[in-house]
Amino acid sequence: MEFDTVMMSRLLTGMTLAFHIIFATIGVGVPLMIAIAEFIGIRKNDPHYLMMARRWARGFVITVAIGVVTGTAIGLQLSLVWPNFMQLAGNVIALPLFMEVFAFFFEAIFLGIYLYTWDRFKSPYTHWALNIPVVLGAGMSAVFITTVNGFMNQPEGFAMENGQFAAVSPIAAMLNTATPTKVFHVLSSAYLTAAALLAAITAFAILKNRGKASDYHKKALKVLMSLVLVFGVLTALAGDLSAKFLADHQPEKLAAAEWHFESEKNADLVLFGWLDGEEPQGAIRIPGALSFLAFGDFNAEVTGLEEFPEEELPPLWVHYMFDLMVTIGGALIVIPLVYLVISRVKKWNEHNKGLLWLIAASGPMAFLAIEFGWFYAEVGRQPWILRGYMTVEEAATNSPYIGLMFFLFLALYIVLGTLCVITLRKLFRNNPAELELEKHYPHLKKEDDQ
Amino acid sequence: MSYEIIGISVLWIFLYGYLIVASVDFGAGFYAWYAKASKKDHIINQLISRYLSPVWEITNVFFVFFFVGIVGFFPDTAYYYGSALLVPGSIALVLLAIRGSFYAFENYGSKQSNVYMFLYGATGLLIPASLAVALTLSEGGFVIEEGNSVSLQYLELFTSPLSWSIVALALVSVLFISATFLTFYASRANDRPALKLVRSYALFWSTPTIIAALTAFIFLSQHNERHFENMMDLWWMLGLSVAFFMAAMWFLHSEKYYGLAFIFVMLQFFFAFFAYGIGHYPYILDPYITIQDGSTHESMGLALVIAFIGGLVLLIPSLILVFKLFLFDADYVKGKK
């Protein structure tokens, strides 16, 4: 590996996005969770759920701030680090980027209103409704940016004339073949991750309370685990559709993830293991499963890596990224299932230590799956920045200062990440939910812990 | 009107919008810190935080809007400015990041911290200074294209009187605009002691603003004669700008019509900013990018204009709602809600 300007540009962009996506995912997912909790709270007139909405919103503002500043960074870096790419592709992707800004605007305005108007309206539904534009705005910004990423994978909506784009159709570029599955998977995984994160925090709070769950925590855990299950299933479904999309349109990416060298029918799914030349060793093989994943048919033919020129192949380590994502995807369906089954059976205690620890782990696991998924999708696109049209090398800046900038931003993200954790801990450590409930709703009679 | 003219007009209007809201925000951050350092924070900081808390994210979006929009309408700007601005742009980004997030840590977190406060105040001045560099570059002579590479002439930039005068103008304008806004806000809140303090800031920074503007103008005439001549042709706009400034000063001195005073300051900057912008025409980056040659495909230009109109239909009612709830709701401003 050579650390030239191209490499440093890739590292800088990869690092910024890997950091931004943590907060962006929270930004997309958590408003929906807040909306659900507040809605149940108003419906059932149950202060516990209202308190969830309040506490989640309070933590949320801190993460939003980091989402906004890192998003601003990546937005400007697209031009600073990839000037050639933006000069060319800007002609085609400007529309979704521009609309994304309006989505942010919309989200920012209503978030400001929502946070500062908790008790200002007569009907509680008015305040609840102010969150809807936040949910929609964040969701739409994810949709728009994902169409841009789809375009980088499947450039469509233009004709090429002597090195320049001509006959540009912005809408066709946005609605490229990669967009539908990508948008579905990105949205469902963001909601899944937000639910898993909040569930993990709840489980952790119960564990810290020596396994004693208050009513507040019991209720929170139950809603959140149901949501994890729903969005877990949707995410797996969307992931399956994404794999089918790849098989049809970007077979080299799927083949690289599967270490699938020769085109063949009834192809096996290869999980983990390591490579000896072109032979996967020590891997778990599921006969025919790759054909099924790719085409929904155990006998379909899956294109292998042999059919592509060597210099156009992505690195093969993306195999692990893919496998880890899928494994976590499976776990995030099994864990809520187990929880829900146990909680149905009277004799069993769903708040037992082992299960709580599993739930507490599912939050970080979901974030890891997001990172693995993006690394798979982005590294799997190499060497292209615009698949088939422009390579990463042609796109990067040739400024000699790029290495320095990498370390500048690395330092920034370390500081931001650390302070974010410290601030959030301070915010909640001396202010447990029970205490706040008593303060806010003094009439609520003290309920017995179990 | 062709779509590239619509495009640049929209962008210039938004940049003007950012100039105003960001100045209020940056200046307020500086005053909040300054008041703390001079032990006057009990007088104004409550007022400042009541205004800033709900709006800082909105301010940031103005900035994002501008740079996404300019790259969208004029993709060549990504190439030239993007290549040239890697270092100053990254520094501005780091400052913006520190400011935005530390604001959140300080305000939504549970503990006040002097370090955050200081960084928040200091970045409030450093950011406008670093963003002003982009305006200086557009005058030409600092960004050079040789073969396939575009570079920034740092030595020339740092030794140019023009670039320093623009930085100085940016700094004093921020402090002046912000102080007049806070004067208006304090008068709405009926907060006498705060009013007295911020009004004195506004009066103090008025003279340096005019001096800095004149200095920048003179250095511009030496650096880019074409631009200067074009601006002289727009003498009536510059005249209006000065007239609004005088009227605003009159109101501030005679302690009345603070709302109108702020609007006049906005108009003062509006006319100066647009005389500057129109005089710049047709260049976006002298001599490499003009509005005509640098613009995007027609279909994209049209799509962007339509998206923009759609966006405004969504945004204007929402912004009115914010203003009603936070700026013009007397009880909120006074701190009763």
Ligand code: HDD
């Ligand atoms: C919680 C997060 C999460 C989970 C549990 C999964 N994924 Fe995923 N996956 C993502 C989060 C993600 C992502 C971060 O959202 C990606 C990255 C790029 C993208 O479009 O979505 C992604 C990409 C991605 C791609 C590449 C799409 C492309 O490059 O166009 C495929 C084929 C899958 N996923 C398949 C799956 C399968 C079969 C899963 C089985 C359960 C799965 N994912 C679980």
Ligand code: HEM
């Ligand atoms: C948010 C989650 C994302 C993560 C974690 C991520 C991660 C990465 C990584 C690791 C790289 C470096 C790849 C390599 O050099 O091998 C990269 C490159 C890049 N990504 Fe992404 N990416 C994300 C989303 C996006 C989106 C939504 C876009 C565009 C709209 C995008 C645009 C780019 C560009 C322009 C590059 C540089 C060119 C390249 O190396 O392919 N990324 N990203």
Ligand code: HEM
């Ligand atoms: C190249 C890729 C990306 C770019 C250029 C980008 C750009 C931005 C910008 C400029 C902001 C700040 C907006 C503001 O001022 O409010 C932002 C924030 C945000 N981004 Fe990204 N983004 C990228 C990737 C993503 C992805 C992949 C997602 C979602 C899956 C996403 C979701 C969000 C959300 C929800 C916010 C709002 C902040 C929050 O609520 O946390 N972004 N992004």
